[in-house]
Amino acid sequence: MPATPSPLARRYRRLMLTYPRAYRRERGEELLATLLELATPDRARPTLREAANLIGHGLRARLGRPASRTVVTWSVLTALVCGLYVAAMATRLAWETSRPHPDQAETVAVLAEILPGHQVDGIHPAQALFTFYTEPFGPQMLDSLMFGDGNEYALGTTTASRDGIPPEPLEQAAADAERRLRAGGWTVYPVTHNDTYSCIGPPCDPATIPRDTRLFAKRGDTVFELELVPSRNTDSIYLGLSLSRATPAAVLPAGVAGGLAGAAVGWLLFGWASRRTQDRHAVRGTATVLYAVTMLFWWGPILPSVPAAVTHHLDEPHPRWHPLWEWLGQPTFSLLFVAGCAAALLGLCLAALPSRRRQPVVSHAPGVEAR
């Protein structure tokens, strides 16, 4: 090679950084020589086609297993699932930028503004931003969270309720509340009605089932949810109010940034482990099994959860979308997620084990020495 590399050679080398280091060490000079030999003498820059070609094939080389037709698909699935989970974690952290849920005073003010004719029996401020069975989540609850009760981890809400017979028809109460919400500058979502219980079969007549009324609204970072239930006795709730915080502005950028970072790291780790295990037959099978287990445990909760979440979102208005981790089936299926993490970690440890010898990218014919 010339003592001082030409600008073209420097630029080719820069593009070749997309190839893994070991590959560059073994094939870099050969690849560069071919590139330079093909270039016309007056060229100082790689063409766009060359740049795209080197980047694409460099990234492919990072996945190893050159004969595999599926490794690219697996790498994309890995990057996607890592991106989703890291994005979910980033959004949880970003939720910490939220103001605390409405307190007693704020709830009293909302009640006076929207529901002046209804005295509530009590106000129960949210114990934390996110709660587990309405309590702040603590390490002692980890086993319950992982072993079956994960769906109890949810956004906290400040609640107020009133028992007894409604002082006015519920339709009238809902209409008054809606009118006051609009007058107060709240964004009001369409009113929904749901059966208060399910009809299992005859002699139940679905037409006679009482229906509740639900009203959602949002103003600033406050989410308002009112539930009015037909009540015929004095000891059952007819009015339930929930106040909580809307999704903070930081959640979306945090999710996007976390998702991209997670996908990139996941993809690079997959490629590293794939290259490290491709020629070591002793660990290759075990690594493949661990990878399959990881994908099963990570994708398993997502596949049923996403359609369920979409259906739920379409069924009723949502002033605030459910957090991203709930779309991924977390922490309901956190046990599977943790088991997947353990399998992934084991696979990475296996890949990190020192190999006895480095396999050349291209095998040498008998009698040909490697450089």
Added chain:
Amino acid sequence: MREPTFLILTALAAGPRYGYAIIQDVTTLSQGRTSLLPGTLYTALDRLAAQGLVELDREETVDGRLRRYYRLTQDGVADLQAETARLRELTTAAEHRLRALRPRTA
């Protein structure tokens, strides 16, 4: 077998070649229809080497530039022969049908 792979194996069937020479040979064989870029060529060579169809023949340094020559293995020759026979069968079948079509379309 994809066409670029077939052309690379065909280029190597004439004897060991290094990267630049393979690219030039493929362009000539395809009459300019296929122009391989080095990234594509080396990915293909890695794949063919992993499949045991090509292997390194020798290395040279010319004008300070490294040249690695590749050659077909026995399996590479067999694969190229099989693919050539397959393409010949297809070509023959197409020719027969076209010949039968000609009197009707004339």
